[in-house]
Amino acid sequence: MRTCLDISVTSLPRLSEPLCAGALRRCWATWCRVVSEQVQTLVGARDAVGGGSARDYDRRMTDVSLFFQRLLGNAAPVAAAVAAEYTVDELAQAAQTTVRNVRAYQDRGLLSPPERRGRVGVYNGEHLARLRLVGQLLERGYSIASIRELFDAWAQGRDLAHVLGLDQAIRGPGEPEQPGRLEFAELQAIFADDLEEAVIDRAMAMGLLQFAGDHLSVPSPRLFAAGVELYRAGIPLPALLDELESIRRHVEQVSTGIVQMIVGHLVNPLLQSSLPRADQLEGLSAQLLQLRPLVEQVVEAELARGLPVAANRELSERVHQLLQGFLQRG
Structure with missing residues (x-):
């Protein structure tokens, strides 16, 4: 009698000799x-x-x-x-x-x-x-x-x-982002008096910085560089950390939805009742690898659409408030 293994948002293990080429992020x-x-x-x-x-x-x-x-x-x-x-x-x-x-x-x-x-x-x-x-x-x-x-x-x-x-x-393909090195003096020079102990502790807890002996390690130099530029533009560090936490929650929610869709429609049918053959797994891996850039395209396109919409909405409201205040004073 067959036994159905119900795999929803899940998974399976790692090979010394991978059965499938490529990798998904x-x-x-x-x-x-x-x-x-x-x-x-x-x-x-x-x-x-x-x-x-x-x-x-x-x-x-x-x-x-x-x-x-x-x-x-x-x-x-x-x-x-x-x-x-x-x-x-x-x-x-x-x-x-x-x-x-x-x-x-x-x-x-x-x-x-x-x-x-x-x-x-x-x-x-x-x-x-x-x-x-x-x-x-x-x-x-x-x-x-x-x-x-x-x-x-x-x-x-x-x-x-x-x-x-x-x-x-x-x-997905490609090497993961390599951590960067940051001296304590460099960090102090960037953020000066805004570099409070509570901010450092929070950045550590979020994985943005790590102690590495006599220096700091930056797991994602790209993310850190973006944060530095936003700070220099005038956004306070606590506000940046608040927004990053919010972004992470939403990105994880979007990622989960995408993965559930792919697993439900592509992976589960192959794993419904039995362990697939090695060639079937390789075919599935190749298919998933091709989908990755398409999914990124969708996310980037929606972000490009959403940013100006949000900017127009926020700026319109602010301009409306200014005009009303001007008229009331006039």
């Missing part, structure tokens, strides 16, 4: 959180991953196998662990693979070590279920490294969208 990454919560509704609560006995490892391994079996959906079912024992040859035969593959998967961390009985390694039904699951994921085009990352991400409670490569498609 930070303001869109709000959707990359939910699959972890959705996952827990599929397999129930889970103990924290850490050290433990071989039995604990096997139990966690079984949970992972059950979860990914549900994601596979229409693949042949992986039987629940049974009370059976296998030598490495018997395990390979039961899983329709080779002894060489079994040992390779074990070396890569996809299988837990067998129980040692003298010189013989004894495997069980949980090993067989995991081995069959690996085979199904390989058939869907996932590499060994990708499968290992998927298993590790689930076991460690990490986000599954990193592994599937969709977060990179959402962040």
Whole structure:
């Protein structure tokens, strides 16, 4: 029976070898959180991953196998662990693979070590279920490294969208803005007596400035430079910080709406009932990457439209007030 994984504004994990090329930007990454919560509704609560006995490892391994079996959906079912024992040859035969593959998967961390009985390694039904699951994921085009990352991400409670490569498609291309360096004396020279302790604390809390030893780090030099120019034009620092907080709230709201639209119409249909093939993910990533500039165009066009509208409204009201005052005095 298929199990539907309902992914709304959410996500999935990160690859050492990304399945998809490109990357989609930070303001869109709000959707990359939910699959972890959705996952827990599929397999129930889970103990924290850490050290433990071989039995604990096997139990966690079984949970992972059950979860990914549900994601596979229409693949042949992986039987629940049974009370059976296998030598490495018997395990390979039961899983329709080779002894060489079994040992390779074990070396890569996809299988837990067998129980040692003298010189013989004894495997069980949980090993067989995991081995069959690996085979199904390989058939869907996932590499060994990708499968290992998927298993590790689930076991460690990490986000599954990193592994599937969709977060990179959402962040977009290009390198992130590099932080700038600012000396304390430079900051004092720019803002002089207006540089009060409360203002500095607030700028730190908003991530505009960071202490970096004997100097300051500016995470976004472009944002800082814009703030400096607005301050020099005559806008007080507290007013600038107030407006930035307001802008951030509205931008995050707009970003969430855009992401919900894209996830609802493009991502969810692909992830409705099963884990997509690697080539499907790559196609989706390419599609999302093409949409990013279009979304930015829409936002820029609306901002260009809204600024003069707001300016005309505010200035008209002010001029009207001045004229009324002049007439009353006249």
